[in-house]
Amino acid sequence: MLTLILAATGLSGCGAINQVPTLQEQAKSSWSEVQNQYQRRADLIPNLVETVKGYAQQEKDVLIGVTEARAKASSVKVDASTVSDPQKFKEYQDAQNQLSGALGRLLVTVEKYPDLKSNQNFLALQSQLEGTENRIAVARRDYITAVQAYNTEVRTIPGRWIAAVLYPDAKPMETFTATPNADRPPNVKF
Secondary structure (H helix, E strand, O other): OHHHHHHHHHHHOHHHHHHHHHHHHHHHHHHHHHHHHHHHHHHHHHHHHHHHHOOOHHHHHHHHHHHHHHHHHHHOOOOHHHOOOHHHHHHHHHHHHHHHHHHHHHHHHHHHOHHHHOOHHHHHHHHHHHHHHHHHHHHHHHHHHHHHHHHHHHHOOOHHHHHHHHOOOOOOOOOOOOOOOOOOOOOOOO
16 A cells, blocks of 8 residues: 555656756757857848948948957857856857847947938848847747746755755756846937
């Protein structure tokens, strides 16, 4: 009888036992999607910028800034195994934030020089930049949600106990934080 009770209890806990690695894999998968969107941006932007460069000579510095920020963002690597390292994660996020800032300056250029907006290539670039940044925002949101579920599981009972016994390497993961002063509206001057 005692064996039957223990077996029933053990089988009923299988879902809880598998919850930690399941949530961990979902968070890693979400992080991969964030990286996928960053890679899409890194692949797409140089080609589009090259197409538009000829039409925006007077804003060469802005375009060079985007290219340099993209190169820096591409050089800092963080993979699913290092999302628990706050320093590496911050370096990666800072590089991506620099690229976002450079892209913002590029979009302000469009508003500053309406004659550039009339060019179809520049309009296509603007549309692709906006779509890409939106995709990144969605991927970040999904990652944040996945990390929240995973971190909650490894920090609360019974997940905490299960993780301590069966998955001792399961550590809370880092999530995105807003850039400094992101709560203030941007200052746009023409």
